[in-house]
Amino acid sequence: MPELPEVETIRRDLGPLLVGRTIRCARIHPGAERLAVTDPPRAMEQALAGRRVEALDRHGKYLLAALDDGRTWVLHLRMTGSLVHTTADAPAHRFERARVDLDDGSSLRLNDMRKFGTWHLVDDPADAMPYCGPDALSEAFSVRWLRDALRRRRTSVKAVLLDQQVAAGVGNIYADEACWIAGIDPRTSASRIGPKRAERLHAAVRQTLEESLGDRGSSFSDYRDGLGAEGMHHVKVHVFRREGQPCGRCSRTILKARVAGRGTHFCPGCQRR
Numbered sequence: 001m002p003e004l005p006e007v008e009t010i011r012r013d014l015g016p017l018l019v020g021r022t023i024r025c026a027r028i029h030p031g032a033e034r035l036a037v038t039d040p041p042r043a044m045e046q047a048l049a050g051r052r053v054e055a056l057d058r059h060g061k062y063l064l065a066a067l068d069d070g071r072t073w074v075l076h077l078r079m080t081g082s083l084v085h086t087t088a089d090a091p092a093h094r095f096e097r098a099r100v101d102l103d104d105g106s107s108l109r110l111n112d113m114r115k116f117g118t119w120h121l122v123d124d125p126a127d128a129m130p131y132c133g134p135d136a137l138s139e140a141f142s143v144r145w146l147r148d149a150l151r152r153r154r155t156s157v158k159a160v161l162l163d164q165q166v167a168a169g170v171g172n173i174y175a176d177e178a179c180w181i182a183g184i185d186p187r188t189s190a191s192r193i194g195p196k197r198a199e200r201l202h203a204a205v206r207q208t209l210e211e212s213l214g215d216r217g218s219s220f221s222d223y224r225d226g227l228g229a230e231g232m233h234h235v236k237v238h239v240f241r242r243e244g245q246p247c248g249r250c251s252r253t254i255l256k257a258r259v260a261g262r263g264t265h266f267c268p269g270c271q272r273r
């Protein structure tokens, strides 16, 4: 699933191509009706047609396209979605679920094998993002915020990092990477993390997200940037999907376990409980 660095890369790619453009027509393909959450597919197509895109923002893993009628088109790519900017006459990808043609002859395509992606059309973007806390790269995601969240919860550190109410945009890849950078075992009870370790974990979250963003994200499976290319960060990760390989810090073998319901990768040598 695309996480914060991947969605932000898409936003940076698509922003200059979409902002100021008017939507000529939108089409949600047969079989992809669940994409449209707030309106029936035909109604959403009609509501998008003729609208100009005023801004393209992001919160966590959501893309927010502000439209000239004051509404916001909120897009979430979920498991396997990708958004690719191309020309209106480009052939459809095998898993194309929707297309949005623009007034300059270009076209935005949503490709999504698993079909879990969502579109909302809302007056207030918050309505499309329930249970979503501060973006993990925003000021609001502060050391104090993370420390308080850890102290309050009776779950693992990994579960706290995956909670979108705590750190919107962090998913399985960057939760594992942040724990390795901070030297914390992801299975540790959150409430046992003291102020020093909370500060280290906060810095680690920021570090892994920013490093991946610098590499245009990680392409472990379906992720593609706004122009259809892979990210470059997946070859640089420390633990994610590296089980059985040596840790780059202490050489112990990286393990994989199920934590917070997700496959979790960590080094038993240098990540402490």
Ligand SMILES: [Zn+2]
Residues within 6 Å of the ligand: 247, 248, 249, 250, 251, 252, 267, 268, 269, 270, 271
């Ligand atoms: Zn290690």
